[in-house]
Amino acid sequence: MSFTRTPGMRLAGVSTCVPAHVVDNNSCAAVYGETEVRKVVSMAGVQYRPVADPGVTATDLCFEAAEALLRELDWAPDTLDAVVLVTQSPDYFLPSSSCLIHKWLGLSEHCAAFDVGLGCSGYPYGLSLAGSMLLTGCRRILLLQGDTPTQFVNAEDHATTLLFSDAGSATALERQADAPDSFHALCTDGSGYRGLIVPGGGFRDRNPANPRDRELYMDGGAIFNFTVKRVPEIILSSLQFAGLDQNAIDYFIFHQSNRFIMKHIAKKCGLAAERVPLILDRFGNCGGTSVPLTLTQSVPAQRQNDLRLLCVGYGVGLSWGASVLGLDPKAALLHKTYSGEVTRQ
Amino acid sequence: MISESEVLELLASAFEEPVNELRADVTKDAIPGWDSMGALALMAAFDEKLGLELTAAEFRNMQKVGDILDFLQQRGALASSAG
Numbered sequence: 372m373s374f375t376r377t378p379g380m381r382l383a384g385v386s387t388c389v390p391a392h393v394v395d396n397n398s399c400a401a402v403y404g405e406t407e408v409r410k411v412v413s414m415a416g417v418q419y420r421p422v423a424d425p426g427v428t429a430t431d432l433c434f435e436a437a438e439a440l441l442r443e444l445d446w447a448p449d450t451l452d453a454v455v456l457v458t459q460s461p462d463y464f465l466p467s468s469s470c471l472i473h474k475w476l477g478l479s480e481h482c483a484a485f486d487v488g489l490g491c492s493g494y495p496y497g498l499s500l501a502g503s504m505l506l507t508g509c510r511r512i513l514l515l516q517g518d519t520p521t522q523f524v525n526a527e528d529h530a531t532t533l534l535f536s537d538a539g540s541a542t543a544l545e546r547q548a549d550a551p552d553s554f555h556a557l558c559t560d561g562s563g564y565r566g567l568i569v570p571g572g573g574f575r576d577r578n579p580a581n582p583r584d585r586e587l588y589m590d591g592g593a594i595f596n597f598t599v600k601r602v603p604e605i606i607l608s609s610l611q612f613a614g615l616d617q618n619a620i621d622y623f624i625f626h627q628s629n630r631f632i633m634k635h636i637a638k639k640c641g642l643a644a645e646r647v648p649l650i651l652d653r654f655g656n657c658g659g660t661s662v663p664l665t666l667t668q669s670v671p672a673q674r675q676n677d678l679r680l681l682c683v684g685y686g687v688g689l690s691w692g693a694s695v696l697g698l699d700p701k702a703a704l705l706h707k708t709y710s711g712e713v714t715r716q
Numbered sequence: 717m718i719s720e721s722e723v724l725e726l727l728a729s730a731f732e733e734p735v736n737e738l739r740a741d742v743t744k745d746a747i748p749g750w751d752s753m754g755a756l757a758l759m760a761a762f763d764e765k766l767g768l769e770l771t772a773a774e775f776r777n778m779q780k781v782g783d784i785l786d787f788l789q790q791r792g793a794l795a796s797s798a799g
Contacts, residue, residue, distance in 0.1 A: 410753045530752055591752045592772025595759055600769070635760045 372605070373557045374612045377502030381550035382696060383543040384703030386440035387667045388432045389421035389536075389654065391708050396420065396533050403529040411533040416630025420536035420655035422521045427709065429460040429517035430468040432539025434475050436705075437513055438713050440541045441476065443703045448476055452509035453483040455501060457493035457516040457659065459687070460523070461486060472515065477716035490518065490567075491626050491686025492557075493659035495694040497542070498682070499555035505546045514542040518658035523569050525586040534629070536655030540663035543703075551677075553696035554613040556605050563689035566593045594686065598632055602685050603640045609681060609693040620695070621678040622670060623647045626685055627654065627661035659684050667706045674700045717795040718766060723785060726765070730757035740782035747781075758784075766793050 396418055400408045412418055423432070433456060441448070454476070456469040469484040478484070489496050493516050501512045517539030524531040567589050571579030579585060610617055623646055625633050630651050637647045648669035650661070657664060662682050670678065678698040685691035718726075728735035731749030744750040755775050762768045768791055778784055788794040 406748075414753050414756070590772055592755050592759065592775055595756050596769060596771050599760070599763055629756075631756060631760065635764070638764070 372608060375499055375503065375555045377499070377506055377553045377555065379546055379548050379550050380502045380505050380553050380696070381545050381547040382698055382702050383545050384440050384444055384705065385540065385542050385663050385666050386436040386443070386703070386705040386707070387538060387540045387660070387664045388436040388439075388707050388709050389538045389657075389664070390423040390427060390432070391710075392422050392424055394420045394422050399533060403533065407529050408533065411529065414629070414631045415534055415656075416649060416651040417534055417655045418652045420521070421538065421657075423519045423537040423709075427519075427711065428462050428468075429458050429519045429537070429539055430456070430462050430471050431711070432519075432537065432709055433515040433517040433541060434472055434539075434715070435707060435709055435713050436539050437472065437476060437515060437541035439705055439707055440543055440703065441513075443705055444543055446511065446543065449479040451478055451482045451511050451513055453501075453504055454478060454513045454515065455485060455487060455497060457487045457489055457497045457514070458518055459488060459490045459658070460517070460519045469515070475715040489659065489688070489690060491628065491659045492684040492688060492690040492692045494662035494682055494684050495555055495692030496557055496684075496690075498544075498553065498694045498696065499557060499692070501544045502553055502555065505544060510546050512544045514544060516540050516542075516660045516663060518660055520587070520656075520658050523585070523587050525583060528587075530591060531587055531589050534656050536657045538654070538657035538660040538664050540660050542663055551697035553694060554609060555692065555694045556609045556612060557692040558601065558605060558690070560597070560601075560689045563593065563597055566590045566597065566689060567687040595632060597689050598628065598685055599635060599639065601691050602636045602683060605691055605693045606640050606681065606683060609695055613695040615679070615695065617642060619679055620646065620681045622666075622680050624662055624665050624669070624680055624682045626659060626683065627651045627656055627665060628686065629656065659686070667704045670698065670704060672704045676700060718788065718793055719795045720785060723788060723794065724781075726761045727758070727781065727784065730754050730761055738781055740785055741780060743780045744778070768793055
């Protein structure tokens, strides 16, 4: 397990953005059958799913989240040293979608911009990466994460179609000497890469003979085996690395994969249910962006005290990671619905 | 360790099937709830109650209730029936 400690990284704010169009899974009974829909709603816990309209991308959602956050924090565009976008739903194979965000936000030429191709585990990876950059000279970093899984699921596969949703996020991070240390643990098991895969359309199989190969395949059982084995391990080892007891964590912010699986993990780790927020009923599984989305939905925007969070992401790769970090009362937590009307540079 | 009747109770809960419909010779085709959701529920139950990992590949190879009982027997988790 790769452990890193980052001193002096302050979480200045988190902003999330979801599409305006919301699908009620109960309205899908005519297509998938009442029994199947009932099972997904009761087991996975997904009732409503925000779904991006055609032509709206993860980059669009992240842009609106970022624009709102920079405005709230009053961070001038030329004060950003880097914008890092974690996504597996880029606008183009090239250039990186972060370059579009760079343009739309009017960032300076001195600002680095690059994408990181990770999914459900991406938030802890992004925090770890940003922490290292702040430690080695950067002052302010915008970490974005967004995905639109609804655009690559197979419409006939109810197990994925009824589960996934879309969202974008922006997290503002800055160097501040007295910020509490943050701790990151990052792991990979590449042998499970076929567990969640869109096999066609990339350069391994540019024009797949079977159009289905341009869509997602999910081996739910294999992902379950992986999750219940690896996630409790990384939660417990992250706490140990940070020198903390689980009672020192105010919120365990899980990737919102599936309510049944999340409850199983929480129970296995002995975590109090009230400290493991669930937002699947209203937001579905939007990939790794579900971590910052859970943060803005579950942690009060107005707070009096310093909080400590443990964020954990897990899934496609197979890849998993966890971050232990502080959240001070001044850190901004914002949420908005995508409008498509925010001015772009 | 778990008894055969307790296993059948677990299966009934995981597959949403009346327990009196479950016998060793009942095939998966006769159990509507023997699907991906049922698999997760069963894997979770084995993990929680027995500390036993049932992999996705193992579950896919199972064709009838008896295969699940055999799996538990091979793992030393099934109590031998009295008498």
